[in-house]
Amino acid sequence: xxxxxxxxxxxxxxxxxxxxxxxxxxxxxxxxxxxxxxxxxxxxxxxxxxxxxxxxxxxxxxxxxxxxxxxxxxxxxxxxxxxxxxxxxxxxxxxxxxxxxxxxxxxxxxx
Amino acid sequence: xxxxxxxxxxxxxxxxxxxxxxxxxxxxxxxxxxxxxxxxxxxxxxxxxxxxxxxxxxxxxxxxxxxxxxxxxxxxxxxxxxxxxxxxxxxxxxxxxxxxxxxxxxxxxxxxxxx
Numbered sequence: 001x002x003x004x005x006x007x008x009x010x011x012x013x014x015x016x017x018x019x020x021x022x023x024x025x026x027x028x029x030x031x032x033x034x035x036x037x038x039x040x041x042x043x044x045x046x047x048x049x050x051x052x053x054x055x056x057x058x059x060x061x062x063x064x065x066x067x068x069x070x071x072x073x074x075x076x077x078x079x080x081x082x083x084x085x086x087x088x089x090x091x092x093x094x095x096x097x098x099x100x101x102x103x104x105x106x107x108x109x110x111x
Numbered sequence: 112x113x114x115x116x117x118x119x120x121x122x123x124x125x126x127x128x129x130x131x132x133x134x135x136x137x138x139x140x141x142x143x144x145x146x147x148x149x150x151x152x153x154x155x156x157x158x159x160x161x162x163x164x165x166x167x168x169x170x171x172x173x174x175x176x177x178x179x180x181x182x183x184x185x186x187x188x189x190x191x192x193x194x195x196x197x198x199x200x201x202x203x204x205x206x207x208x209x210x211x212x213x214x215x216x217x218x219x220x221x222x223x224x225x226x
Contacts, residue, residue: 031211042115042202042219043154050212088154096210097142097159097167104153 002027002093004102021105023089025070032072037086113137115218132188134203144204
């Protein structure tokens with residue numbers, strides 16, 4: 001079965017700093033979803049990547065998909081306290097309905 | 112913006128009791144899902160539901176679990192006889208269609224605590 005590993009597991013950055021979170025798949029990635037989870041709350045859909053080499057941006061968050069590396073990266077520019085939370089990558093594994101999620105990256109932004 | 116709503120936000124139940132978790136998916140969505148997240152672990156798929164039928168279920172979704180769409184708006188997850196290990200956050204999600212390019216939108220979850 002496909003596994004998604006995220007790195008780092010946790011990250012503490014100072015406000016205004018840039019950061020990158022990676023999601024690596026054990027099998028070919030045909031696409032990827034990024035979600036954000038606030039502590040004890042639901043998952044908020046951020047963006048989806050459907051093609052190798054695709055890059056998408058939303059506000060200060062940019063995500064890229066590297067099919068060859070079976071990896072996606074999420075980059076936050078000039079982090080703010082509102083960016084704090086747990087970032088999850090997800091992918092359809094084998095079927096159209098089931099989503100498999102990564103291990104999560106916990107981000108804290110300090111003032 | 113339309114959202115998935117779940118009730119209750121927190122449910123405390125004695126082991127062996129039945130529990131029903133409720134969800135109202137986004138109104139024009141046709142596919143519905145339940146996931147769970149045990150504290151400190153990954154979000155895990157339980158079941159997907161389309162056209163009043165289960166379309167896929169995981170190994171976790173055994174005979175103790177059932178899902179139902181009792182009317183045009185609600186989608187429920189029932190656990191017949193709860194066990195301690197059922198304690199988790201349960202998330203409902205919905206999507207317009209299934210597959211790549213169809214993001215699933217999640218509710219805020221129901222925290223289920225089994226005593």
